[in-house]
Amino acid sequence: MSATTEPRSPRVYRGLNHKEGIGWIAGMTPVQAFLLIGVCAPALIAMSRNQWSAALSWAVFAAIVAVLILIPIHGRPAFRWLADLIMFQTGVLMRWSPWQSRAAAGLAGDRTEPDLPGVLARLEFPDGPEFHGSRICLIHDTTEGRWGATAKLTHSGVGMLSDDDCERLAARLGSMLVGLGHREVVDRVSLLVRTVPDDGTEYAVWRDRHQRSDAPALARQVTAEIDRDVASVSVRTELFVTVSGTEEALRRPAKAAGGGIAGRAYALYRLLEGVADGLRGLGVQSVTWLSSTGVAEAIKTGFNPAAAAGLSFRHLTSPDPDGTAGLPISQAGPALAPTPAARAYHHDGYSSVAYAVQPPESGTIFGSLGPLLAVRTAGERRTLQIHYEILSAAAGARVVKSDRFRNNVLVDAKAQRGFNTTAIDSRRQRGARDQEAAVAAGHAVVRFTVASAITVPADWNVEDHAARLENDASGRFHLLRLELAQDSAFVAAALPVGIGLPREKRAFDS
Numbered sequence: 192m193s194a195t196t197e198p199r200s201p202r203v204y205r206g207l208n209h210k211e212g213i214g215w216i217a218g219m220t221p222v223q224a225f226l227l228i229g230v231c232a233p234a235l236i237a238m239s240r241n242q243w244s245a246a247l248s249w250a251v252f253a254a255i256v257a258v259l260i261l262i263p264i265h266g267r268p269a270f271r272w273l274a275d276l277i278m279f280q281t282g283v284l285m286r287w288s289p290w291q292s293r294a295a296a297g298l299a300g301d302r303t304e305p306d307l308p309g310v311l312a313r314l315e316f317p318d319g320p321e322f323h324g325s326r327i328c329l330i331h332d333t334t335e336g337r338w339g340a341t342a343k344l345t346h347s348g349v350g351m352l353s354d355d356d357c358e359r360l361a362a363r364l365g366s367m368l369v370g371l372g373h374r375e376v377v378d379r380v381s382l383l384v385r386t387v388p389d390d391g392t393e394y395a396v397w398r399d400r401h402q403r404s405d406a407p408a409l410a411r412q413v414t415a416e417i418d419r420d421v422a423s424v425s426v427r428t429e430l431f432v433t434v435s436g437t438e439e440a441l442r443r444p445a446k447a448a449g450g451g452i453a454g455r456a457y458a459l460y461r462l463l464e465g466v467a468d469g470l471r472g473l474g475v476q477s478v479t480w481l482s483s484t485g486v487a488e489a490i491k492t493g494f495n496p497a498a499a500a501g502l503s504f505r506h507l508t509s510p511d512p513d514g515t516a517g518l519p520i521s522q523a524g525p526a527l528a529p530t531p532a533a534r535a536y537h538h539d540g541y542s543s544v545a546y547a548v549q550p551p552e553s554g555t556i557f558g559s560l561g562p563l564l565a566v567r568t569a570g571e572r573r574t575l576q577i578h579y580e581i582l583s584a585a586a587g588a589r590v591v592k593s594d595r596f597r598n599n600v601l602v603d604a605k606a607q608r609g610f611n612t613t614a615i616d617s618r619r620q621r622g623a624r625d626q627e628a629a630v631a632a633g634h635a636v637v638r639f640t641v642a643s644a645i646t647v648p649a650d651w652n653v654e655d656h657a658a659r660l661e662n663d664a665s666g667r668f669h670l671l672r673l674e675l676a677q678d679s680a681f682v683a684a685a686l687p688v689g690i691g692l693p694r695e696k697r698a699f700d701s
Contacts, residue, residue, distance in 0.1 A: 219261065223260055223261060226256075226260055227253075227256075227257055227260060227261070230252065230253040230256045230257065231253045231257075233249040233253075234246050234249035234250040234252075234253050237249055265671065265672070265674070266547075266671045275675045275676070276675060278675075279531075279533065279675045283530055283531075288530055288531050289528070289529055289530045290308035290309070290527070290528040291526075291527055291528075292306050292524055292525065292526050292527070293306050293521075294306070294521075294522060294526065295526040295527055300521055301521065302519040302520075302521050303316075303483075303519070303520060303521065304520075304521055305520050305521060305523065305524070306521050306522075306523075306524050307490070307523065307524040308524060308525065308528045308678070309528075309678045309679060309682065310678075310679050310682055310690060311490075311524065311682060311686070311688065311690075313332060313333050313334045314330060314331065314332060314333070314688060314690075315330075315331040315333060316328050316329070316330060316331070316483050316486060316487075316520045317329050317331065317452050318482070318483050319340075319452065319453065319456030319457075319459075319460070320453050320456055320457065322456075322460050322463070322480065323480075325480070325482055326482055326483075327340050327456070327460075327463075327480045327481070327482065328340070328341070328481055328482050328483040328485065328486045328520075329452065329455070329456055329459070330433070330435065330486070330688055330689060332435070332689070332690070335437075336437060336438035336439075337379070337435045337436065337437055337438065337689070338435060338436060338438065338441055338455050338459060339379070339433055339434055339435025339436070339459075339688075339689045340433070340434060340435075340459055340463065340480055340481075341431055341432070341433045341480070341481050341485075341486055341489065341687045341688070341689075342431065342432050342433075342463075342467070342478050342479055342480045342481060343429070343430070343431055343478075343479045343481060343485065343489070344430040344431065344432055344470065344475045344476075344477065344478055344479075345430070345475065345476045345477040346430050346473075346474055346475050346476060347474065347476065348428075349474070349557070349558040349561070350558075350561060352558065354556075357556060357557040357558045358556075358557065360473055360474065360557055360558075361556070361557035363469070363472045363473055364473060364557070366469070366472075367466075367469030367470070367472070367473070368380070368579060368581050368635060368637055369581075369634060369635045370465065370469065371434075371462070371465075371466070371469075371581050372581035372582070372583070372584070372635040372637075373635075374462060374465075375440060375583055376436045376440050376441065376444065376458060376459075376461075376462055377434045377435065377436045377440075377459070377462050377466070378435075378436055378437065378440065378580055378581050378582075378583075379433075379434065379435045379436070379578065379579065379580050379581075379689060379692065380432065380433070380434050380466075380578075380579045380581075381432065381433040381434075381576060381577070381578045381579070381687070381689050381691065381692075382430075382431075382432055382576065382577045382579075383429075383430070383431040383432070383433070383574065383575070383576040383685075383686075383687045384428055384429070384430050384564060384574070384575050384576075385428065385429050385493070385572060385573070385574035385575070385685060386426050386427065386428050386429075386564055386566050386572050386573050386574070387426075387427040387428065387429055387496065387499060387572070388496050388497075388569070388570050388571065388572050389426070389427050389569075398418070426564075426565075426566050428564070429489075429492075430475075431489060431687035432466070432470065432478075432687075433687050433688060433689040434459075434462070434463070434466055434689075435689045436458075436459065441455050441458045441459070444457075444458040444461070445457070445458045463480060466478075482517075483519075483520050484517030484518050484519070484520075485517070486520065486523070486687075486688075487517070487518045487519060487520045487522065487523035488502050488517065488518050488523075489686070489687050490523040490524065490686055490687075490688070491518060491522070491523050491524075493574075493685045493686045493687075494524065494525040494538050494539050494541075495525065495538075495539040495540070495541065496541065496572050496646065497540075502517075502518065525538040525539040526539055527539065528678070531677060531678050532677065533674050533675050533677075534672065534674050534677065535653055535677055536677040536678050536680075536681045537649060538681075540648065540649050541646050541647065541648060541649055542646070542647060542648075542649050542651070542653040543644050543645065543646040543647075543653075543677070543681050543685065544644065544645055544653055544654075544656075544657040544660075544672065544677070545642060545643070545644040545672075545673055545677055545680030545681045545683070545684045545685070546642065546643050546644070546660070546661075546670040546671060546672050546673065546680070546684075547640065547641070547642055547670070547671040547673055547680070548560070548563070548575075548641035548642065548643050548664070548668050548669075548670060548671075549641075549668060549669040549670070549671055550641065550668055551668070551669075552618075555667075555668075559667060560575055560577075560641070560668075562663045562664070562667065563575050563643050563660065563663055563664060563668075565663055567656070567659050568647075568656065568659075570647065570648065570651075571645060571646065571647045571651075571656055572645070572646040572647075573643070573644070573645050573646075573660065574643065574644045574645075574646070574684050574685040575641070575642075575643045575684070576641070576642050576643075576683065576684050576685070576687075576691060577639060577640075577641050578639060578640050578641075578642075578683070578689075578691045578692040579637055579638070579639045579692075580637065580638040580639070580692055581635050581636075581637050582635065582636045582637070582638065584630075584635075586636070587630050587635055587636035588630055588631075590636055591623065591626045591627040591630050591636065592627060594623040594626065594627075595620075595623040595624060595626075595627050597623075598616070598619050598620040598623045599620065599623075601616060602616055602617070602620050638692065639692075640683075640691060640692050640693065641668075642680060642683040642684035642691055643660070643664075643670070643684055644680070644681055644684035644685050645657055645659075645660045646685070657672075
């Protein structure tokens, strides 16, 4: 999806959203159109030769192939499903998919060398130079050539805010994204919110330590009843933000700053304060940029929520002011990720189901994703991550011009041939014109994607909890279960490393 941000009019989040990759040829991409022409050609040739029986046979074959090519089933045509299934089964049969950490295998490794499964294997985590008294961990995506940093945020939430307050926050979010787009260094921002399974043990320990021996018995009884009632419905949350820029965008400022890893770090540091200021405008109370141990703990607790208690106890008993003696990045991953299942991802005694969240074409309002984080059972964890990419001014102009031209051609072609124009066609045509006008006025085009996941202990029935997540989204959003890619989808939905936004789709993409 993509949307035009217009900070002075937050309603654009509701009216200018559109899907990427809409085909030019009757809604088909050129690849689909050429395949369709290829399967229809034998039937047309047979008809031209008056071979009607052969023409009928070829027509039936062409109709079946056309359905397999064109009709999407849960977001993918049948041919795409077949290709994905072949790749998935090939990885399983060739033993490429199962993964085991070096620690679980009893192998020693460098403390600073990451040991992560799947798409995370392409990441490197070098430490940058000192920034405000600490060394920030850089996240280097070696495949896409991106450099980023992650911060942990503290926010009071938006559940109790009024509609006007939500509109105001939406406008400020648009302003922040537009500001980053004008700098053209950082172009991706990922916001991750995940709940923390809480059995009340940590709070009970704190209460025992601070309990007054001279407190009245009635006060103790009332407090215990309140604690029991509140603990069953309370939810703790973690909030992270990851910002990143491309190697091309960072190369020149990094060279001016001395080159190498340090130069790229300094190029990012110049924008981190601006990002922090923009987040504070959204109600964020504190922004803490993570060191390598902080990133390692964020990834570790993503795979294993139960590890959070042990890490918190370590921090309480052995404070680490400079963040150098915490969990090493080599131990950030799971101990074991067995052969992946098609519909779930199993890791460190937990099972997760991840979805792509598809907002309605008419858009949505700020804070409407909250029900996806509503924990229904104590012990389950829900995560939600929104990935934004701010296109440059030139790229945004090309996108909106292409959309406007395509929609005009489609409407004009239908009118010339006597076909009725649907309401969807008219809305897309108006939206394309409005989007082009907004970009011409100096606003930005933002691509975004939303991923959500639910994680439960491995001995629970994960399908029951996945159904509850789908029920919470019903009537608001469409959840697309990312089958055959649950391991990668889990990374996009639950880990603060900035992976999750697919490459930009053009109309000629298949």
